[in-house]
Amino acid sequence: MSFSKEITLSKSSVPKVALLVLATIFAFGVFEVGFDQGQLFSIVFGEQAYADMYLHELTHDMRHAAGFPCH
Amino acid sequence: MRTSLFIVIILLSGCSAGIVHGLVNLAIVEPYLDRAIGIENQHMFASGEAKDTPQFWVxxxxxxxxxxxxxxxxxxxxGTSIGALYGIVFGYARNILPGNSFIKKTLxxxxxxxxxxxxxxxxxYPSNPPTVGDPETIILRQTLYVLFIAISGFGALGFYQVYKRLKSRKMIAFIGYAGLMGMAFALMPQNPDAITAPMDLINGFRAVSLVGVSSFWLSVGLILGVLWQKLQPDKVKQSKFQ
Known part of the structure; x- marks a missing residue:
């Protein structure tokens, strides 16, 4: 006679895919808000991005408030 | 571990806590930023770098x-990015954190x-409002800040390993971490920029900035704890056939 039963397991490891995705998001987000001085937009807009600093200005107030060095 | 659910609840909790942080900043930090930038404007008018005209104010x-x-x-x-780091650490540490519920563990x-x-x-390296930072020293200040956080973060991880291996006198691990950070405090250079703004502005800004960041950590702990408790992404169901 055969029967089936369902058990619940708790897996303690963090999946490698999750680790990769989350670590990438961490690095990108912290750089964008805390450190970018035009570098990200310079990929598309070239040298002008360093003068405009759109992202820097957008994240300016949070950058100061969160304790990152600015100006 | 259900990978997608794990990632989604971590990003959701970080993003939500980040929005809470932003709202707190709008309410209590912005008045200090406005005052600091007002001082910057006065300096620009005095030095002739800008003119006090209607066009300037527009x-x-x-x-x-x-x-x-x-x-x-x-x-x-x-919030999403810091929450991602927090989620990674929680993913590894949840079974060793103290607390009889996930909410206590996340907090x-x-x-x-x-x-x-x-x-x-x-x-x-306390936070500073505009008017304090010198653009010429930004790379140095960013390097010092990141280095100090890295020393603190990796130091804590390292001394946790020491803590695990000690069978008794585990206090040694805490003393070791305190010693490491004491050395970092003593040896690393101060922020090179002189503070010329009024100290009530600087201290008030630092206090509200501390409240804002603390609101993020409290929120992310609560939100992730509630979501984890409810959805339990580490529980996987397996069917056994006999």
Whole structure:
């Protein structure tokens, strides 16, 4: 006679895919808000991005408030 | 572990806590930023770098609106990214954290990371409003800040390994971490920029900035704890056939 039963397991490891995705998001987000001085937009807009600093200005107030060095 | 659910609840909790952080900043930090930028404007008028004209104020209010609007978006981005790091650490540490519920565990971890990654670095390199930073020293200041956080973060991880291996006198691990951070405090250079703004502005700004960041860590701990408790992404069902 055969029967089936369902058990619940708790897996303690963090999946490698999750680790990769989350670590990438961490690095990108912290750089964008805390450190970018035009570098990200310079990929598309070239040298002008360093003068405009759109992202820097957008994240300016949070950058100061969160304790990152600015100006 | 259900990978997608694990990632989604971590990003959701970080993003939500980041928006809370942005809202707190809009309410209590912005008045200090406005005052500090007002001082910067006066310096520019005095030095002749800018003229006190209606055109100046039109442009000023336009970019201040852009910057203030950015509080929420930047809060969401920063919250999501710091929340991602927090989620990774929670993923590995959840079974060894103290607490009989996931909410207690997430709050304990949030408190530890708040101290290690924010409060201790803040004591050495406190936040400053506009008017304090010199553009010429930005690379040095960013390097010092990141280095100090890295020493604190990796130091805490290293001394946790020591803590695990000690069978008795586990206090040695805490003393070791305190010694490491004491050395970092003593040896690393101070922020090179002179403070010329009024100290009531500087101290008030630092206090509200501390409240804002603390609101993030409290929120991310609570939100992730509730979501984890409810959805339990580490529980997988397996069918056994006999």
């Amino acid at each position: 442009e000023y209010y336009s970019y201040r609106a852009w910057q203030k609007g950015g509080q929420l978006l930047a809060g969401a981005i920063l 304990v971890l949030a408190a530890i990371m708040w101290v290690v990654l924010y409060l201790i670095p803040f004591a050495k």
